[in-house]
Amino acid sequence: MSSVRTPKQQRSIQTKHLIVKAAFHLYAQKGIHGTNSKEIAEKAGVSIGSFYSYFKNKKTLLLEILEDFLDRTYLSIWKDMGNFTLNELGRDGIRFIINNVFEAYDLAPTFLRQTHALRYSxxxxxxxxERERNREVTQIRFLLENNKHRMRALDQEAAALVIHNAVESVAHTAKLIGPKMEEKRLVNELTEMIYSFLLREDTPQ
Incomplete structure (x- = not known):
């Protein structure tokens, strides 16, 4: 079998894009384990040989799609932070980020649910x-560092991990598991919990 190549010409880039798009669609329709390489190639309208010229196997394709998806998720969560003064983060900024997390779960909920389940096997x-978790925690820690003059939390590394896990757990449960509850209520309580956990009582809101 020939080695996997990186597309450089526009036609090759388009072919790879078609394969990725077809796989994403079939994963949502049939499940990751229920989809094979031949079906992906057929859906993309390319030969199986073309599939293997870009991807070693279905697993490498899945990992590339997952990494791209998590990049889009990260950008969705941390978008428009320039609207806030990073070293004076208050309730509005915290609420904005939490809302973005909840909205990010709507990018591709079926794919997210399937890949989350595969984490354990x-x-x-x-x-x-885990790489994505570390990136998110690093970003949260950056915000805490910028607000350390107002912080109640002493161990910022641990605090960043606690905040990440709390928000992820509530959003994941609300979006993918249930029971259903009005998201605004969950966001408001998470905002108050994190604000009270992090910032001193004399901190301006």
């Missing part, structure tokens, strides 16, 4: 998710 998928 597939070390490669878990590694991708």
């Amino acid at each position: 597939d070390p490669d998928i878990n590694r991708v998710y």
Whole structure:
């Protein structure tokens, strides 16, 4: 089998895009385990040989799609932070970020649900998710560092992980598991919880 190549010409880039798009669609329709490489190639309108010229196997394709999806998720969560003064983060800024997390769960909920479930049985998928967790926690810690003059929390590294896990857990449960509750109520309580956990009582709101 020929080695996997990186597309450089527009036609090759388009072919790879068609494969990725077809796989994403079939994963949502049939499930990740219910989809094979031949079906992806057929859906994309390319030969199976073309599939293997861009991806070693279905697993490498899945990992690339997952990494791209998590990049889009990250950008969705941290968008428009320039609207806030980073070293004077208050309730509005905290609420804005939490709302973005909830909205990010709507980007591709079926794909998210399937890959989340595979974290516990597939070390490669878990590694991708752990890298993303570390990136999110690093970003939260950056915000805490910028507000350390107002902070009640002393261990900022631990605080960043606690905040990340709390928001992720509530959003994940609300969006993918249930029971259903009005999101605004959940966002408001998370905002108050994090604000009270982090910032001193004399901090301006």
